[in-house]
Amino acid sequence: MSDVDIIIVGGGIVGASFALQMRDSGAEIAIIEPKIPVPFSATDEFDHRVYALTPANINRLDSLKVFHSEDLSRLTPIRNMQIIADRNGKLNFSARNANLSELAKIVEHRLLAARLRQQLEGAQHVRMSTAKLTKVQQNDKQVTVVSATGQEWCASLLVGADGGDSWVRNECGFALKVKDYDQVGLVANFRCELSHEYTARQWFSRDSVLAWLPLPEGCISIVWSVKADRGAALLSMPPAEFCDAVCEAGGNTLGAMQLLSPVAKFPLRWQRSEPTVQGRVVLIGDAAHSMHPLAGQGLNLGLQDAAMLAQTLNNKHLPEGYGDHSVLRRYERVRKQPIVAMQSVTDGLQRLFGSESTILAAVRNSGLTLTDHAGWLKRLLIREALG
Numbered sequence: 001m002s003d004v005d006i007i008i009v010g011g012g013i014v015g016a017s018f019a020l021q022m023r024d025s026g027a028e029i030a031i032i033e034p035k036i037p038v039p040f041s042a043t044d045e046f047d048h049r050v051y052a053l054t055p056a057n058i059n060r061l062d063s064l065k066v067f068h069s070e071d072l073s074r075l076t077p078i079r080n081m082q083i084i085a086d087r088n089g090k091l092n093f094s095a096r097n098a099n100l101s102e103l104a105k106i107v108e109h110r111l112l113a114a115r116l117r118q119q120l121e122g123a124q125h126v127r128m129s130t131a132k133l134t135k136v137q138q139n140d141k142q143v144t145v146v147s148a149t150g151q152e153w154c155a156s157l158l159v160g161a162d163g164g165d166s167w168v169r170n171e172c173g174f175a176l177k178v179k180d181y182d183q184v185g186l187v188a189n190f191r192c193e194l195s196h197e198y199t200a201r202q203w204f205s206r207d208s209v210l211a212w213l214p215l216p217e218g219c220i221s222i223v224w225s226v227k228a229d230r231g232a233a234l235l236s237m238p239p240a241e242f243c244d245a246v247c248e249a250g251g252n253t254l255g256a257m258q259l260l261s262p263v264a265k266f267p268l269r270w271q272r273s274e275p276t277v278q279g280r281v282v283l284i285g286d287a288a289h290s291m292h293p294l295a296g297q298g299l300n301l302g303l304q305d306a307a308m309l310a311q312t313l314n315n316k317h318l319p320e321g322y323g324d325h326s327v328l329r330r331y332e333r334v335r336k337q338p339i340v341a342m343q344s345v346t347d348g349l350q351r352l353f354g355s356e357s358t359i360l361a362a363v364r365n366s367g368l369t370l371t372d373h374a375g376w377l378k379r380l381l382i383r384e385a386l387g
Contacts, residue, residue, distance in 0.1 A: 193255025
């Protein structure tokens with residue numbers, strides 16, 4: 001049996017970020033991850049799973065010294081953003097006009113996950129294990145998890161950071177609200193004929209949302225949210241035909257495109273666990289909430305969860321240890337408003353652009369265009385999105 005202060009189930013980006021921010025707290029931490037991590041090399045091809053991280057989250061990662069000097073050429077700034085609706089409604093954002101150096105930065109999943117793990121490998125009070133868990137038990141004093149081989153870990157606090165299909169959430173019986181969009185997200189990387197000029201582009205139509213995100217060396221990564229049946233049809237296309245479909249959907253904005261990676265897909269759904277705290281167990285990241293990817297805020301919210309939970313546990317008196325329920329409830333109350341707000345925005349946009357109503361089509365297009373001409377409103381939107 002291993003006795004620690006905090007057990008983190010899920011050694012991905014959110015769980016590792018939380019552990020790293022607790023590294024100097026003196027807490028003994030066990031990270032348990034059921035999957036063997038995928039290695040990363042600076043010479044690897046670009047990962048097709050990428051994130052647009054806000055400046056606040058990039059600054060937080062920089063303060064944790066996550067990235068190496070050789071990584072910097074793989075981090076791509078977004079300096080402009082263009083949103084185009086189905087009837088030529090447009091909205092443009094510029095970092096320069098908002099007195100910013102960038103609106104966001106594109107980071108590859110494997111790169112970020114690997115660098116977080118490397119930082120934790122030298123942490124004195126952090127132990128990482130690969131194990132499949134089968135049982136969780138808790139009482140007033142502690143919580144215990146048990147692996148398939150019978151190994152046990154006991155702690156004051158259990159943090160579920162194990163993704164949208166969270167074992168911790170399911171095993172502990174957290175209530176979960178779910179909305180299935182009957183859509184899939186297709187992701188892939190391309191080399192483009194024309195320069196992306198560090199611009200993220202997004203096309204909204206009645207039956208899809210297509211995002212093009214800038215990568216180094218004239219490449220882009222796409223996220224194409226489509227109905228499940230259309231997704232199947234697109235996945236069945238030969239590479240050249242799929243390239244043509246992506247080009248056409250994006251108005252041939254960047255000229256001819258060459259597919260650089262396999263095309264992957266993932267189901268799209270809205271989820272929220274209510275509550276996110278139960279006894280000595282707390283859920284963070286996708287284990288607690290997920291949403292439509294059209295705003296690209298899923299991981300940003302998860303990193304904010306990790307930061308706020310670490311701040312709460314580092315700054316508060318903990319009479320019942322790290323699993324003090326009153327302290328965890330305080331964290332839950334602080335995080336609820338931004339999570340509900342972002343989920344409501346993304347769900348509302350998905351329903352607005354997914355509607356077949358001609359009236360709503362006119363509203364959404366004119367709304368984008370009017371917003372584009374209101375400089376003060378655009379600055380407000382940028383400030384809210386990046387905060």
